Amino acid sequence: MEKIAVGTNFFIPMPVVLVGTQVNGKDNFMTVGWCSRANANPPMIVCGIGDHHHTPRGITRAKTFSVNIPSSAMLEKTDYCGLVSGADVDKSKVFEVFYGALRTAPMIRDCPVALECRLVQAVGLPTNTLFIGEISGAYADPAVIKGGKPDFSAIDPLLLTMPDNTYWQLGKVAGKAWNAGLTFKKGTQEM
Amino acid sequence: MEKIAVGTNFFIPMPVVLVGTQVNGKDNFMTVGWCSRANANPPMIVCGIGDHHHTPRGITRAKTFSVNIPSSAMLEKTDYCGLVSGADVDKSKVFEVFYGALRTAPMIRDCPVALECRLVQAVGLPTNTLFIGEISGAYADPAVIKGGKPDFSAIDPLLLTMPDNTYWQLGKVAGKAWNAGLTFKKGTQEM
Numbered sequence: 001m002e003k004i005a006v007g008t009n010f011f012i013p014m015p016v017v018l019v020g021t022q023v024n025g026k027d028n029f030m031t032v033g034w035c036s037r038a039n040a041n042p043p044m045i046v047c048g049i050g051d052h053h054h055t056p057r058g059i060t061r062a063k064t065f066s067v068n069i070p071s072s073a074m075l076e077k078t079d080y081c082g083l084v085s086g087a088d089v090d091k092s093k094v095f096e097v098f099y100g101a102l103r104t105a106p107m108i109r110d111c112p113v114a115l116e117c118r119l120v121q122a123v124g125l126p127t128n129t130l131f132i133g134e135i136s137g138a139y140a141d142p143a144v145i146k147g148g149k150p151d152f153s154a155i156d157p158l159l160l161t162m163p164d165n166t167y168w169q170l171g172k173v174a175g176k177a178w179n180a181g182l183t184f185k186k187g188t189q190e191m
Numbered sequence: 192m193e194k195i196a197v198g199t200n201f202f203i204p205m206p207v208v209l210v211g212t213q214v215n216g217k218d219n220f221m222t223v224g225w226c227s228r229a230n231a232n233p234p235m236i237v238c239g240i241g242d243h244h245h246t247p248r249g250i251t252r253a254k255t256f257s258v259n260i261p262s263s264a265m266l267e268k269t270d271y272c273g274l275v276s277g278a279d280v281d282k283s284k285v286f287e288v289f290y291g292a293l294r295t296a297p298m299i300r301d302c303p304v305a306l307e308c309r310l311v312q313a314v315g316l317p318t319n320t321l322f323i324g325e326i327s328g329a330y331a332d333p334a335v336i337k338g339g340k341p342d343f344s345a346i347d348p349l350l351l352t353m354p355d356n357t358y359w360q361l362g363k364v365a366g367k368a369w370n371a372g373l374t375f376k377k378g379t380q381e382m
């Protein structure tokens with residue numbers, strides 16, 4: 001297939017999470033799509049957040065934050081937390097909050113999964129900062145844990161694509177990782 | 192809902208990309224799930240890659256890499272690139288390759304989207320390195336660009352969840368971002 005050049009401001013598919021912080025003593029939540037695991041052992045997560053946002057002030061001061069995975073049923077409140085800034089609006093009453101061992105990383109009781117993170121490093125980039133946190137606690141609804149493992153059909157997370165600004169649910173299972181390529185691997189070995 | 196503590200090695204939903212590098216003069220591709228946008232302007236992307244892999248050698252030497260988005264139709268070859276290491280197996284012939292302006296970031300012609308990146312910074316963590324690259328070129332199949340914008344239904348990307356090791360396609364549209372929360376916002380203003 002021949003390719004055409006498109007704009008470099010390209011967005012790969014994103015998980016949708018709510019980052020929880022305490023800013024000036026108030027719980028605050030921000031919708032974030034630029035979030036990924038960062039380190040295997042100890043488990044770390046990275047969030048790329050624009051420097052103009054309210055959330056970085058909380059992370060920088062408390063050195064903690066939470067990463068909450070909302071289910072698709074929480075779409076309206078999740079999107080709301082990306083529509084308004086904690087600098088203008090008090091978002092501390094949007095969700096019922098609970099705390100883990102870190103005490104300064106508010107987590108959302110209605111989210112099927114909530115991770116509390118201790119800030120390890122902040123990497124300043126031109127317009128954003130990468131906040132790298134070690135996952136020091138992970139909490140889940142018993143209903144989304146099957147046989148000791150998270151069941152992502154039950155978690156029912158949201159994905160985001162841009163610039164069409166569309167939230168998606170998970171769809172069909174396409175295959176199994178570290179497995180779907182075995183037939184192709186066998187073929188290469190027979191060549 | 193009451194929460195239970197689960198293992199901290201928790202994996203949020205991941206986009207599936209193929210990271211392209213030149214290692215010792217050979218094109219190599221690795222399946223990566225820990226990838227996210229990192230900076231808004233200029234556009235940057237971050238990939239968290241385990242230090243034991245072959246790919247970091249190529250990125251560190253050439254200071255370039257590519258991020259290719261495979262469609263679900265490419266599942267077998269995509270998974271294969273996560274099953275075998277370029278240290279053991281020559282993956283240069285798995286895909287038809289093309290190059291952009293960077294000359295050392297091999298891109299995959301069959302992928303609907305390919306981004307070439309110039310390494311900006313490498314952040315060493317205990318077991319992984321975050322490779323932060325500026326997207327200096329973006330290439331797409333004309334068939335996945337509608338009205339000048341990427342059409343993610345047409346791109347048909349893969350998502351990955353762990354530890355169930357499941358690849359998923361995008362599913363139902365759940366709503367529109369910066370829009371689905373407007374009704375909730377209106378409600379808060381009337382309180």
